[in-house]
Amino acid sequence: MRNTDHLGGITAFVTTAQLGSFTAAAERLGLTRSAVAKSVGRLEERLGLKLFQRSTRRLSLTPDGERYLASCQSALDILDEAEADLTSHITRPAGRLRVDLPAAFGRQRILPLLLEIAREYPELSLTVSFSERFVDLIEEGIDLVVRIGELADSSGLVARRLTTQKLVICASPDYLRQNGEPDSIDALSQHRCIVGVRRNQPVSWLMKQPNGELTRVTPPATHEFADGEALLGAVLGGCGLSQLPLWLVGEHLNSGALQEVLPGYSGGEVPISAVWPHSRRVLPKIRHVVDRLVEASEQGLLD
Structure with missing residues (x-):
């Protein structure tokens, strides 16, 4: 369950970073805005780092957030490649x-x-x-x-x-x-x-x-x-x-x-x-x- 929470937090973080808002990420993931924000908040708490600078108008990545995003995207690429290999027989x-x-x-x-x-x-x-x-x-x-x-x-x-x-x-x-x-x-x-x-x-x-x-x-x-x-x-x-x-x-x-x-x-x-x-x-x-x-x-x- 804990690993699932971690993956969910990473997915919420990457999607939010790509789309620039919790609202857009929530629409993409089929979740509520508050659920996405809480998931990212739990990830920040676990890491002990701030990944986003929050303001009333927009979200922006902190320097730590930018480094973490690059690592997460590399990890997700590896998972995508593993999934592609696993499903390569499906035509x-x-x-x-x-x-x-x-x-x-x-x-x-x-x-x-x-x-x-x-x-x-x-x-x-x-x-x-x-x-x-x-x-x-x-x-x-x-x-x-x-x-x-x-x-x-x-x-x-x-x-x-x-x-x-x-x-x-x-x-x-x-x-x-x-x-x-x-x-x-x-x-x-x-x-x-x-x-x-x-x-x-x-x-x-x-x-x-x-x-x-x-x-x-x-x-x-x-x-x-x-x-x-x-x-x-x-x-x-x-x-x-x-x-x-x-x-x-x-x-x-x-x-x-x-x-x-x-x-x-x-x-x-x-x-x-x-x-x-x-x-x-x-x-x-x-x-x-x-x-x-x-x-x-x-x-x-x-x-």
Whole structure:
């Protein structure tokens, strides 16, 4: 029991140090804030050292706390490696997989694949969220995200490009009959444009110039939506022009419900990637899902 208390105190200490507060550590560990604080307090009492400087606004590590954190992290790495060796024979996806997906693409292309995997492996449980925001995988306990766009560098993450999102500008035939069709990028300012929003900022349109150069343009927005399906609904409803991914509008272009505009400036592509935390050994649940995503991409199922 005493060793268990020691390990619990170490886990509470390391989690608190990584997240910067007892409240965040409590959420991660599934405990109350007071339970985490008491566990760290008992650890400090046993060591006879102060590991944190406490103030009304924040926690900071003392010099002793910084040295102890480095030692604890090394010890936990050894335990993780021992666990990996012990479970190396387990190859089937199992346990809870926490995934965050972009809303429209995630629902249309990724979620059906995740549900198929869940049916094949009953030992696997899914927690799936949909967002366009930046997600701190380590802090929020997310196992895997799929993201559209260029990725910021991070030494703590691994990324695998799955496919690219091909973009086209389109409008409904009714809108074009009433307003005409733009013949240049500059002419977009004379039209009603429907623009996506991400993190409260308008999403620029990616244009491929006739010489192959890619440029970004942010047209004056008549309407702004933070969801791809809402953008599509507005364009189908004749509310204006928008640049949308081909996977979202392809069937509507084929049926004639939408018409491509400025085709000479099409051809811009945005990467779509799977991202997960770096570790010595990728868990089977993550490895299997990433492998299936790559396979689906190679078969054209994500386009």
